[in-house]
Amino acid sequence: AQKITQTQPGMFVQEKEAVTLDCTYDTSDPSYGLFWYKQPSSGEMIFLIYQGSYDQQNATEGRYSLNFQKARKSANLVISASQLGDSAMYFCAMREGLRYSGAGSYQLTFGKGTKLSVIP
Amino acid sequence: DSGVTQTPKHLITATGQRVTLRCSPRSGDLSVYWYQQSLDQGLQFLIQYYNGEERAKGNILERFSAQQFPDLHSELNLSSLELGDSALYFCASSRQGNQPQHFGDGTRLSIL
Numbered sequence: 001a002q003k004i005t006q007t008q009p010g011m012f013v014q015e016k017e018a019v020t021l022d023c024t025y026d027t028s029d030p031s032y033g034l035f036w037y038k039q040p041s042s043g044e045m046i047f048l049i050y051q052g053s054y055d056q057q058n059a060t061e062g063r064y065s066l067n068f069q070k071a072r073k074s075a076n077l078v079i080s081a082s083q084l085g086d087s088a089m090y091f092c093a094m095r096e097g098l099r100y101s102g103a104g105s106y107q108l109t110f111g112k113g114t115k116l117s118v119i120p
Numbered sequence: 121d122s123g124v125t126q127t128p129k130h131l132i133t134a135t136g137q138r139v140t141l142r143c144s145p146r147s148g149d150l151s152v153y154w155y156q157q158s159l160d161q162g163l164q165f166l167i168q169y170y171n172g173e174e175r176a177k178g179n180i181l182e183r184f185s186a187q188q189f190p191d192l193h194s195e196l197n198l199s200s201l202e203l204g205d206s207a208l209y210f211c212a213s214s215r216q217g218n219q220p221q222h223f224g225d226g227t228r229l230s231i232l
Binding site for chain 1: 122228
């Protein structure tokens with residue numbers, strides 16, 4: 001089974017509108033972290049936002065917020081007031097085994113991504 | 121700017137050849153991760169180093185190897201290259217395991 005599922009290959013949103021990008025995950029580990037990254041057409045991977053499995057509040061970073069529904073195992077990214085520069089691929093990723101800090105193996109497992117296009 | 125530096129940005133070579141990709145992590149970051157992004161497989165974890173020691177291996181081929189040096193920079197060596205190795209190779213670093221990973225701009229490898 002896929003650990004990270006992004007069901008929307010592509011999305012369109014009008015400039016200045018809000019958009020939600022879906023992400024569901026699968027893990028039996030009680031300690032995990034969820035991340036969203038943005039990849040513009042230039043190719044770099046930009047970290048956007050992080051949510052830990054024990055965090056009580058939904059994470060927010062500027063225009064980005066994470067709608068974390070633990071029971072549903074979903075971690076949707078909400079972008080408010082979309083801008084033309086938001087057009088990019090967006091990847092949801094999970095890191096398991098966050099019980100301990102330090103040197104452990106904390107590789108990211110990525111979804112297949114959602115291509116967001118912002119329309120003027 | 122993530123603070124993670126990868127060189128070269130682009131690499132074009134032929135099948136059967138060997139290449140070395142270089143990564144300098146953010147200042148203070150002890151963990152270095154290598155990922156491969158291809159159209160077929162998406163983004164896949166290859167290998168992780170922490171303070172010079174190998175910590176975890178993912179879907180890394182035997183033809184590939186990596187190391188992390190005392191100054192914490194890392195190199196990914198790819199040998200006996202095949203057409204299917206064409207991909208974008210990312211290096212990422214983090215301070216500790218439970219910190220976000222910050223990615224370099226990647227090295228785009230093209231095998232002709």
